Amino acid sequence: MASALRIAQSLDPSTSPTSVSRAELSEIDASTKAPALFFLISSVLWLLAGTAFALISSFKMHTPEFLGDYEWLTFGRVRTAHLNTVIYGWSVNAAFAVAFWLMARLSRSVLRHPTLLFVAGAFWNIGVSIGIFGILRGDSTSIEWLEMPSYVTPLLFVAYALIGAWAIITFRFGKSKHIYVSQWYILAALFWFPWLYSIAQIMMIFEPARGTVQALVNWWFAHNILGLWFTPIGLAAVYYFLPKVLGKPIHSYYLSVLGFWSLAFFYNWAGVHHLIGGPVPAWVLSAGIAASFMMVVPVIVTSINHHMTMVGSFSALKYSPTLRFIVFGAVSYTLTSLQGSSMAIRSWSEVTHFTHYTIGHAHWGMYAFFTMVMFGSIYYIMPRLMLKEWPSAALISTHFWATSIGIIIYVAALSIGGVLQGLALNDVENYPVFMDIVELTKKYLLSRSYAGILITVGHLAFAVNFAWMLIAPRAKSSTAPTLFRNPSSMVITR
Template sequence: MASLRNLAASLNPATSTDDVNRAESREIDASTKWPAIFLLGSAVVWLLIGTVFALISSFKMHSPEFLGDYEWLTFGRMRAAHLNAVVYGWSVNASFAVAFWLMARLSRSVLRHSGLLIVAAAFWNIGVTLGIGGILAGDSTSIEWLEMPLYATPLLFLAYALVGAWAVITFRFGKSQHIYVSQWYILAALFWFPWLYSVAEIMILLTPARGTVQALVNWWFAHNLIGLWFTSIGLGAIYYFLPKVLGKPIHSYYLAALGFWSLAIFYNWTGVSHLIGGPVPVWVQSAGIVASFMMIIPVFVTAINHHMTMLGNFDALKNSPTLRFIVFGAVAYTLTSLQGSLMAVRSWSEVTHFTHYTVAHAHWGMYAFFTMTMFGSIYYIMPRILLQEWPSAKLISLHFWATAFGVTLYVADLSIGGIIQGLLLNTPVLAHKFGLQEGTDPVPFLDTVKAALPYLKWRSYAGILITVGHVAFAINFVWMIVRSVEVTKTKLTLFCTPTDTEVAAR
């Protein structure tokens, strides 16, 4: 009963008597320790699992006989499993951790009842495990970005409700006078996600809408999952870590606000651009195209803001692992968004729609931007909750260079391959003009497959490189946690305040 009252008290700031003063950031960091470790730990596990699925699917793309006799390892299931493992396993776990760690810090409020948060995180991971197991076993829904079968959904909803509620509660308890731009992004994302997810689940899986309305709902959901959840969390992280690491406020807070609101207004219309030329009303397609174009505003505003903040501080990239990943992510955000706007143009979509070019675009956004930003955030968060440094600087460097180079190769390779495939597949007249084929009639379909094959092979090499980076990261991560258990006794740390260390040295 007492604990129930406790719980009630922790839901409402008005009934809380303690913590009248702002909490110290060390206290706040400490309060997030266990949920953060749990979420990030699961994220890393999913990252590795997702990477294995990715490699298998990539190999199968150019060597179809590879593991060809196993139904559960067939390409269609591997690809769906890969997508769900990296999206709902790695990315969502990581973004949960980063979101509520930032929320706690920015609201200057300690995290309450972190045990419940761990339970929520456990539910989420059980849900994702169930979902991916379901996909492998043959229960995939074949709805893009919603492949997990319905029976995994209630767990995910429950987990999300708890995590979301906890972030909002932390915000409400806040002692900060100001709502920082990162909080806008995170609050918005927390609010938008359940709306998107429940509408999609209801209108596609529970009571399917008629005909191609489903397709509209599907892409409204899937593209907004990227645009309103992952982009919001990613940009929120960049807006915090970039100035924080440099020790320099963001260049222009006005631009930050403009960037946020223009993103909020335009991004959520862009999903329809995945259906250009499809059997859905032309006016919706046009609306999606216009919105994709308007996205140039938030993207440029954000890019200018980040660049002006970095200006004169590029030396800091040498010193800070967080900054390297974050800046890489910020640059990738700009480029992938501009590419997205371009892809919505009807004549460009005619070439690149249905090709590997789209896959390159997705990895540019979800990996080069979002995942790299999460890596950067994790490099910042972990030392502060464990009060010790990362065990190996070499592994960090390896991680950065392997993934940065790997994903760049990946995107460049598949973009070129996708364009060639698209020209041959969709616009034979253009392909002829560029000397890719002799006549102006469509070439046999198999020729478009063969033309893409070398690029698919290079995609696998890029994937191997990225895998090397992930393994380095995972080793460093596990090593750090294992060592922290031992180190707590000896207090080897650079994150104490000077007074603490002076006391310790005496």
């Protein structure tokens, strides 16, 4: 136990100011500046594009005549453009930036070969741009989460391979002897993604499997890209920033290890619950349902670990923007994961499957968890790259409240609407006419659009603050961090 405690302490990033000189840290940060900024600027631009696509598709769902004459913006395309923009544009760019910034810091390695990352970033963003353009002009594959046409696959793959190679080099030449749990998550995610992506490309597009085997591959891929790519990166960030901002170690080393391995072994079977009731072998579904239930283990373990780290420090939420976004994300992770497990229950899936409830769940995970964690990370990373503070605390505050209230309304509206829709779909006696069910959902779809407007306001506040920070001159004297309010007694560890 004593040795475990020692390891835990040495692994804790918040002890770094004593074991690693601050000079070394700022040297590492400085070396990441150019590539990290490149990925972050790309991600913010994609976020704005994705938000625009989102609003258009949301309005179309209750007012189908809205922009109805433009083939390029028909619902099926603009909705797909939204998904691919926010996933491969915003989320992946942000994830790359956060992942390699963390990797460099945690490996105690100055970022080597930044050219590799620039080339990778260029390939990735050109690939995604062509992909979105392809979707809008009608080349979508109609495979969920893999809609980008096959002609961009090589570009994305090259980009990915370069980033993976870079991460291994950085890790290999790092000075740190210990591997912190965030690094576990990042390395695993970097390894899992190309495997998932290449198998899915081969078995669905280049040499398609016969019949519904395709559907199994589809959901094995699509759910794992959430569980084995975005979730690990998001958790890596939470595991780093939570103790970092609070200035105390993570609650339990053992729980973080248990959480990691249970996630690794259970999550990857869970995806097939998207096919419950479908024309695929029943045993696969049963296995997927079992794995979905088992996901309760890593989720509870991880949330206990995060919560116990937070205990006693909740007042810090009043001050630190990073902490507020990260904690919002961590709590959402717990809730949306438990919701996900429950959605695999056959009798509950019978109601919620095929309804807006699933869309609500997807946004709870990708937005309320992952995106909020990325926002929090960016609020921490940017001042260290730019060596200046965020220009406006009011804009950060607007960003937080607009997006958090927005996403809560969003999820609530689609969850309620989705359940009512599902119950009606299964109730032929009272709802024999399909159009009555459509009518039933309209007001919830409208509420979702209002929530979307609120979220858009938050994104604009974020983007303005971000751009302002890029162009604002550096303060001559040293500055205090931009916080929601200035603490009188409390010192925030930077």
